[in-house]
Amino acid sequence: MAKKKTLKNNDIDEKKRLELYNSQYLIRVAEQRAYDLFLENLVKGTSHLSLGQEAIAAGFATAMQENDKSFCTYRGHAHTLARGASVVGVLGELMQRDCGLMRGKGGSMHLTDTSKGVMGSYAIIGAHLPMAVGSAWRAQYMGHDDVATVFFGDGTTNIGAFHEALNYAVVYKLPVIFVCENNNYMEYTPIESITAVKNPAADRASAYGLDSIIIDGNDADEVYRTAQVAYSKARSGDGPSLIECKTYRQSGHSRADPGAYRPDGELDHWKKNNDPITRYRSRLIEFGVKQKTIDGIEASVKKLVDEATEEAKNSPVPPEEILTTNVYANGGWAWRN
Amino acid sequence: MAKKKTLKNNDIDEKKRLELYNSQYLIRVAEQRAYDLFLENLVKGTSHLSLGQEAIAAGFATAMQENDKSFCTYRGHAHTLARGASVVGVLGELMQRDCGLMRGKGGSMHLTDTSKGVMGSYAIIGAHLPMAVGSAWRAQYMGHDDVATVFFGDGTTNIGAFHEALNYAVVYKLPVIFVCENNNYMEYTPIESITAVKNPAADRASAYGLDSIIIDGNDADEVYRTAQVAYSKARSGDGPSLIECKTYRQSGHSRADPGAYRPDGELDHWKKNNDPITRYRSRLIEFGVKQKTIDGIEASVKKLVDEATEEAKNSPVPPEEILTTNVYANGGWAWRN
Amino acid sequence: MAQLTYREAVAAGIAQEMERDETVAFIGEDVARAGGVFKATVGLFDKFGPKRVIDTPISEQAILGAAMGAAMTGMRPIAEIMFSDFLAVCWDFVANEMSKSRYMSDGQLKCPLVVRTGNGGGSRFGAQHSQSIENWAMAIPGIKVVAPSTPADVKGLLAASVRDEDPVIFFEHKSLYAIKGEVPEGEHVDTLGTAKVVRPGKDATIVALALMVPRAVQAADKLMTDHGIDVEVVDIRTLVPLDMKTISNSVIKTGRLFTVEENPRLCGWGAEIVSIVVDELFWDLDGPAVRITTPHIPLPAADNLEDITIPSVDRIYSKILEVLR
Amino acid sequence: MAQLTYREAVAAGIAQEMERDETVAFIGEDVARAGGVFKATVGLFDKFGPKRVIDTPISEQAILGAAMGAAMTGMRPIAEIMFSDFLAVCWDFVANEMSKSRYMSDGQLKCPLVVRTGNGGGSRFGAQHSQSIENWAMAIPGIKVVAPSTPADVKGLLAASVRDEDPVIFFEHKSLYAIKGEVPEGEHVDTLGTAKVVRPGKDATIVALALMVPRAVQAADKLMTDHGIDVEVVDIRTLVPLDMKTISNSVIKTGRLFTVEENPRLCGWGAEIVSIVVDELFWDLDGPAVRITTPHIPLPAADNLEDITIPSVDRIYSKILEVLR
Numbered sequence A, B: 001m002a003k004k005k006t007l008k009n010n011d012i013d014e015k016k017r018l019e020l021y022n023s024q025y026l027i028r029v030a031e032q033r034a035y036d037l038f039l040e041n042l043v044k045g046t047s048h049l050s051l052g053q054e055a056i057a058a059g060f061a062t063a064m065q066e067n068d069k070s071f072c073t074y075r076g077h078a079h080t081l082a083r084g085a086s087v088v089g090v091l092g093e094l095m096q097r098d099c100g101l102m103r104g105k106g107g108s109m110h111l112t113d114t115s116k117g118v119m120g121s122y123a124i125i126g127a128h129l130p131m132a133v134g135s136a137w138r139a140q141y142m143g144h145d146d147v148a149t150v151f152f153g154d155g156t157t158n159i160g161a162f163h164e165a166l167n168y169a170v171v172y173k174l175p176v177i178f179v180c181e182n183n184n185y186m187e188y189t190p191i192e193s194i195t196a197v198k199n200p201a202a203d204r205a206s207a208y209g210l211d212s213i214i215i216d217g218n219d220a221d222e223v224y225r226t227a228q229v230a231y232s233k234a235r236s237g238d239g240p241s242l243i244e245c246k247t248y249r250q251s252g253h254s255r256a257d258p259g260a261y262r263p264d265g266e267l268d269h270w271k272k273n274n275d276p277i278t279r280y281r282s283r284l285i286e287f288g289v290k291q292k293t294i295d296g297i298e299a300s301v302k303k304l305v306d307e308a309t310e311e312a313k314n315s316p317v318p319p320e321e322i323l324t325t326n327v328y329a330n331g332g333w334a335w336r337n
Numbered sequence C, D: 001m002a003q004l005t006y007r008e009a010v011a012a013g014i015a016q017e018m019e020r021d022e023t024v025a026f027i028g029e030d031v032a033r034a035g036g037v038f039k040a041t042v043g044l045f046d047k048f049g050p051k052r053v054i055d056t057p058i059s060e061q062a063i064l065g066a067a068m069g070a071a072m073t074g075m076r077p078i079a080e081i082m083f084s085d086f087l088a089v090c091w092d093f094v095a096n097e098m099s100k101s102r103y104m105s106d107g108q109l110k111c112p113l114v115v116r117t118g119n120g121g122g123s124r125f126g127a128q129h130s131q132s133i134e135n136w137a138m139a140i141p142g143i144k145v146v147a148p149s150t151p152a153d154v155k156g157l158l159a160a161s162v163r164d165e166d167p168v169i170f171f172e173h174k175s176l177y178a179i180k181g182e183v184p185e186g187e188h189v190d191t192l193g194t195a196k197v198v199r200p201g202k203d204a205t206i207v208a209l210a211l212m213v214p215r216a217v218q219a220a221d222k223l224m225t226d227h228g229i230d231v232e233v234v235d236i237r238t239l240v241p242l243d244m245k246t247i248s249n250s251v252i253k254t255g256r257l258f259t260v261e262e263n264p265r266l267c268g269w270g271a272e273i274v275s276i277v278v279d280e281l282f283w284d285l286d287g288p289a290v291r292i293t294t295p296h297i298p299l300p301a302a303d304n305l306e307d308i309t310i311p312s313v314d315r316i317y318s319k320i321l322e323v324l325r
C-alpha cells in the first residue's frame, strides 16, 4: 500500500512537497489568526476563510510560473498568500491598517497584489471569470507565456457570467484555467439543492466542449499534478481547462456564520478524516520526511504569522488623505474642473 | 416511399395538417406583406421576419392549449400570429398605427396579445427566458395546467440569462419549454464561429440534466410531434424541455440587412430545397389533400392579409394623449404628487 | 404598539402579506432555511413552508425574471437581491423589463412584485457591498422606489408595496437592521408616495432618506441646542412616487433647502429635488440649495475612512451651520 | 479638413489609434466582418485583420470582462456594446468592476479601455433600443463619460478616450451617425473634460449634449431671429470630467440656465448641473434654472409619439420663450 503510494506519487520531489506543505500550512495558520483577530474585534467588516480548502490554493500556486495571473473571490486570502504576498499586507488589510495590501481601501474581500500576479479579489459572484478570460486574451494577443487562473465556488456555476466566460474562453482557445472549489455549499444552502446537475462545474464542461475533470481538492499532490497538466496545455496553445475540486469549508461562510445548516457530524467528519493539512503531514512522513523538518516548517510559519500579526497591529489606520486618492489614474478623484 | 411516409405520419390527421399549413402560410404571407410595407416606407423602425422559419411557430402553437403562454423575441410576429392574434393588430403595430396590438407604443419588436397567451416579445437577448420560467412557476404554484413556451435564437444560447433560466427551471421542475430556433446566424455572424459547441442548445442540455433534442425545424409535423411530447411531459409535472430546431432565415436579420455574409448559393439552396411551406405543400398533396383545398386555404389567407393591410393602412396614427398612459397601473405616468 | 427591530419588521411585513394573500411568495438566496444573511426573514420558512419561501441558486437574473413572469400571470412575488450592489448583475430586469413591459404592451402586462434589497454603508464591507443605489432606481421610469427609515415604516411600506400593482424596489438600510421602534399591532399598511415631516422647524428644510434621516434629526437637534437654528427634517420615504407637496410646503415655509444623500454625488436624488425646487420655487428660496452627499468615490473598507465618507451628524451639522451663518 | 460622417469618424478614430498603438484591439458583436450594425466600423476588419478586430458571441458580460482583464494586464481594448440599452445586461462591469478596481486596489490595478455604444432615440425602435442612458454612467464614480455631437469631436474625443488611462464610456448618438462635418486631416486628438461654447450669447445659457446640441443651436437661432433673445449654447461633450468652468462662466455672464437632456427626467445629468449652479452661483441667477428633458416614461415606438417625447427644436424654443418672457 505504502509502496503503491510511493510509486503513484514519485513524480513530485521532496522539495516541491515541502513547498506544498509550507504553503498549505501558512494559509491554515494565517486564516486561523484572522479568525482570532476577528474575535478580538481587530478584523473589521467581513471575512471569508479557506480553512479546509488550503490544498487547492497551494496546489495551483505551486504549479504556477511567476508571471501567471490569479483572479480570486472574496474568499481569496488563501490564493493571495499562496502567491507569496506579504502576510503583513494580508493581515493588515483585514485589520484595515495602513500596512494593508491596499491600505485598507479594499478590505478582506478585495485582496490584490499585482507584484505577485494577484490581479484582485472580487466580491460580486462571477465577475472575475470574464476578467481572467481577458487576461488570457492579452497573453495570447501579445505572445506572452503566462496563464490566467480563476478561482470560484460551486455556487458560482449557476450565474450567467460563468457561462459567458467559459464559452468565450473556448471559442478563442485562451490560456485560462477555471478552478471550481466545490465546498458543498453556496453560503448556507447545499449546492445540490439549487443545481440541476450533481457536479456543478464538471457536468457542464461538455457544454463548452471541455473535458470533465473532477479531483480530490483536499489532496495537494493531486491538485498540483492536475494544475501542471492544465498549465502545460494552456501554454501549448491548447486552450482552457475547467477543473472541479471537491473540498469542504471548515469555517463559517463568513465571519459570523454559526453553520446551523450543516447536518450533524458532517463538519467533524471532514475535520477528522479529510483535513488537507493532516493528510499531507501524514503523507510527508510516509514518504520519509523527518518530523524535524516538518516541525521546522511549522515553527517558521508560526513565527512569520506571529511577527506579521504584531507588525499589523502596530500599523496605524490609513490616513484620511488617501480617502480620495486613486479613484482616477491621475491619482485623485476630481470629476470636474 | 410514399407508403412509408404515410405510415410515419399517420399520427397527424388531415384537420391538424391543414391547420398547420394554414398557420405557416399565414405567417409567410403576413411576413412578406410586412416586407412590402417596409419597402413602401409604411413599416417604421425595425422589423425582424421569420421567413423560412414558419414551421416552428406553427408547430408549437398548434400543439398548445389555449391557456398556454408564449414568450417571444423581437423576431416574434410569427409566434404572435400563430397564437391567433389579429393580423390587423400585428400589421397595425408594425405600421405604428392606433389599431396596432399595443397602439404603436411597443412596435414590431414587442408584440403582445395577452388575450391569446402571447405574454410579450422582448428585444434584449435572453431576458424572456427567466420570465417564461416565472410563468411556469406560477402555473406550478397555483396548480394551473398551462405551460410556458419561450422561443429564442441560436445566438441567445451564449448569454448568461440562458444559463440561469435553464438551471432554475430544472431545479424546480417547472413546466416550461425552451425552443431554440437555430437559423445558423446571430445577426450577421455564423453561430459556429462564436460558440464552443456544434449544437448551441442541444449540446448544452446535459449541463442541466436534460435530454439533447435536435429536430428538423422546417418540418412542421416533426415540430408539432416534438412539441406534443414536451407539453405532455410538462403537464405531467416532469419538468422542462430544451428543443433545438434546425432552420434557416430566408430574410435579412432585420429590415435593412443585405445579407452579404451568406456564402454564395446558401440562401438559394435553402429556398429551393428546404423551404417549410413548399415542403409542407408537397406533403399535403402526397397525403391526398386536394389541390383545391390547398388553393382555398391560400386564397383565404391572402384575403385575410389583404383586408388586414387595408384596415391597418386606414387606421390613424396613435393619438398624442396615449404617450403618457399605462406607465403605471393607475393608467398614468405621474411620478410625483 | 409592539417594539420591533427594523429587521423584525421586514419579516413581520412579509408574514402579514403572505397570510392575507395566497399569491404572495418569497424567493431569494439563503432566505428560507437560513432566514437570510441579514436575518431579516427568519421564521418565514417555518411558518409558510418550502412552497412559498424558496431558496434559489445564485442567479439574480433568473430570480428577477421568475418574479416577473409570475407577477405577469397572477402572483405577487417578493424577491430578495441580497445586497443592492448586486442589482447591477440583473439590472436589465429592473431597467428594461419590469419597468417597461406595461408601457410597451400598452397596459396588457402588469408586474406587481417587490424587490427587497440591502442597501447602504456603515458595515466596513468595501466598495462592492456598501453602496446606496436608490438613485439608480429613481432614474428608471416605470418602477416605484421605497426606502424606509423606521421599523414601522418598514412594515407599513412593505405591505403597501406588496399590494401595489406596480413593481417596487424596496431598499432596506443595512445599518438600520438593528434599530428598534414602535410598530402598530395588527394589520399595518402605509401609503406609498407620502413623505413625513419628522422634525418640524422654520429656518431651513433638510430632505433625507433612510439612514440619513436619524442623522439629519440629530444634526437638527444640535443646531437648535447650540445655535437656536430650527431645522425641519422631511423623511422622503418613497422616491417614486415623490411627495413634492410635502417638500415644497416645507421649503416655502423655511426658504432654505438642504438634501442629505448617501448615494455618491453625481445624479443623486438630491439633485433631482433641488432642480425641481429651483424651477418651481426659485423665488421662495432665500439662498443656495445645498446638497450634502457621499463624495463621488467608491466606498473604502476601513472604518475610519468609511466614517468620513458617508454624511455624518457632524458633517450635516457643520455644513448647515457654514451655509446659514 | 475632410468631410466625414459621424459614423465614418468612429472608424477613422479607431483606425488612427490602432495604427499608432499595437495594444489597441476592438471587440464586439457583428463589428468585424459586417462592420457593425450601424456600419460605424466598416473597413477596420479588412485593415487590421481578425486578430485585432474581433466578432464576439452575444455575451456582453464576457465582452466587458475580457476588455477589463486585457486592460489590466497591458492592452488598451475598445469594446462595443451595440445599443446602450444593453449596458443593463453587463452593468456590473461598468458600475462595480472597471469603475472600482483602481480604488479598491489603491492604484495597483488600471483599466484603460473604451466602451463604445449606440445611444439615444429617433429611430422608432421602441423602449429597449432607444434610450439615452448617459445619466446612468455619470452616476458611477471611477469612470469617464463622453458623448460627442459632431464628427470632429467623435474622432478627437475617441482618440483621447483610447489614450486615457481610465475606463471611458463613449456614447455615440444613433441619430447623428448620418450627419456630415469637417474633421481635421492627419492625427486628431481632443481633450476630455472640455466643454465648448458652440453659440455665444448673452441672455441665457443652454447646456446640451449630443443630439440635443444641434437642436439647441437651432432653437437659439430662432429665438434670436424671432425675438432678439440671444442664447449661448454650451456643448458639454464630456459629462465626466465635467467642465464646470465653461458652464459657470456662461451662467455668470447670462444669469439664466437651461439644460436640454435626452435622458428621462429623474436624476438626469441636467439635475446635477442645476444643483451645482444653484449651490455655487445662486446669487448670479436672475431666475429659475429650468430643465428640458424627455418625460419620465419609457420610449414609445410610433414616430409621431417618439417625436413629441424627445426634446425638439420647437419644445426647446417654446419653453425658453415661456420662461424668459
Ligand SMILES: Cc1ncc(C[n+]2csc(CCOP(=O)(O)OP(=O)(O)O)c2C)c(N)n1
Binding pocket: A075, A123, A124, A125, A126, A152, A153, A154, A155, A156, A157, A183, A185, A186, A187, A253, C029, C058, C060, C082, C086, C089
Ligand atoms: C452576484 C452575487 N450574488 C450573491 C452574492 C452573495 N454571496 C456571497 S458568497 C455567496 C456564496 C458563494 O458560493 P460559492 O460560489 O460556492 O463560493 P464559496 O463561498 O462557497 O467559496 C453568495 C451567494 C454575491 N456576492 N454576488
Ligand SMILES: Cc1ncc(C[n+]2csc(CCOP(=O)(O)OP(=O)(O)O)c2C)c(N)n1
Binding pocket: B075, B123, B124, B125, B126, B152, B153, B154, B155, B156, B157, B183, B185, B186, B187, B253, D029, D058, D060, D082, D086, D089
Ligand atoms: C443583450 C443583447 N445583445 C445584443 C443584441 C442585438 N441583437 C439583436 S438580435 C441579435 C442576434 C440574435 O441571434 P439569435 O439568438 O440567433 O436570434 P435570431 O435573430 O437569429 O432569430 C443580436 C446580437 C440584443 N438585442 N440584446
Ligand SMILES: [Mg+2]
Binding pocket: A153, A154, A155, A181, A182, A183, A184, A185, A186, A187
Ligand atoms: Mg461553495
Ligand SMILES: [Mg+2]
Binding pocket: B153, B154, B155, B181, B182, B183, B184, B185, B186, B187
Ligand atoms: Mg439565429
